[in-house]
Amino acid sequence: MKRTLDESNSGNTSIKRFKTATEEDIKMFRDSRQTDSTKRNTKWAVKIIQEWSSETFGVEIDFFTIDAADLNSKLSKFYAEARPKIASITTENTEYHKNTMKNIRAAINRHLADLERDMNIVKDKEFKSANDTLDGKLKHNVKCAISKPTKHKDVITPEDLIKISEYLYSAENPIILRYRVWYDVAMHFVTRGLEFHEQLKPNSFEFLKDEHEREYAVMSHETKQKTIQGGLTNEEANHDKRMYSMPLTPKNVQSHH
Structure with a gap:
């Protein structure tokens, strides 16, 4: 049996386990990080x-x-x-x-x-x-007022959030539906930068159920986003974030956390 294995191994010496990467391949991988x-x-x-x-x-x-x-x-x-x-x-x-x-x-x-x-x-x-x-x-x-200090956008008030939500659910047409999907994804996953949305595909989300049989979606792959302040990576920032198929009540939010 040992002789059979030795003969089998000797016959496969030309088969390489690892592929050969060219200098162009290495450069391509290095460039792909940005x-x-x-x-x-x-x-x-x-x-x-x-x-x-x-x-x-x-x-x-x-x-x-x-x-x-x-x-x-x-x-x-x-x-x-x-x-x-x-x-x-x-x-x-x-x-x-x-x-x-x-x-x-x-x-x-x-x-x-x-x-x-x-x-x-x-x-x-x-x-x-x-x-x-x-x-x-x-x-x-x-x-010297030559350059203005950074001015951050005003925080959206709860009243305006209600108006936005009412508009997004005011009618069933392709335009409003697209706005609604973008809004829900941005709000639930706290996305940073437009690059995030360009990467989304039909398989970017995984649909699951929690212990109470409530359906929710999670990110199914790592996404490239702008640097998260505080040192969190994109994978850590999106970890365990859920988008439920129904609005979360205060009771549901408490049980989720």
């Missing part, structure tokens, strides 16, 4: 700093070879001088909003990571002076 919108954002931010560098120094920044000290110096100057395109001298929007500047910095940092540079312009101490420049400029702009 959404298309993130890639466009990175390209946009790099274009801005390269246009600034060409105007200021006559050449673009070589992100492949630039060292930390030189990049820190250039970033300090860039943060101080960067501004959006101005249609006329009367345009009020003469400075980027603070969130836009932080977005540009994050995008440049992603670009460096994509190039496999071992530097982080947000956290590394080598870029402290550049980040101090950015932080000081943003505070100065707000203080």
Whole structure:
């Protein structure tokens, strides 16, 4: 029997357990970690700093070879001088909003990571002076009313929520039905960003019953969403979230939790 097994194994030496990945495959997997919108954002931010560098120094920044000290110096100057395109001298929007500047910095940092540079312009101490420049400029702009502080959208009142619900159930037609489905999914799963909705498919939900035979839906796969504040991953954020087939009464909510 042992001889039979040995002969069988020797005859399968040409069969490989693992597939061979090409350099193109590896690059494709690495690129797949970012959404298309993130890639466009990175390209946009790099274009801005390269246009600034060409105007200021006559050449673009070589992100492949630039060292930390030189990049820190250039970033300090860039943060101080960067501004959006101005249609006329009367345009009020003469400075980027603070969130836009932080977005540009994050995008440049992603670009460096994509190039496999071992530097982080947000956290590394080598870029402290550049980040101090950015932080000081943003505070100065707000203080001088050059840039407006972040204004968050008003919280929807319970009265308005009732009006929205009444409208969504006011008629049975394809348009309102589509709004109703979007609203229910967004409210029950607390989604972040439009990328979430683009990923949804008919098999994105699994339909189950709880211990009281009440039907509910859960997410059937992990979804890519914007970063959850506090460090939660998307999988953890969607864990055990349920969308019931009937409105939850206070009693049902208590039993569910």
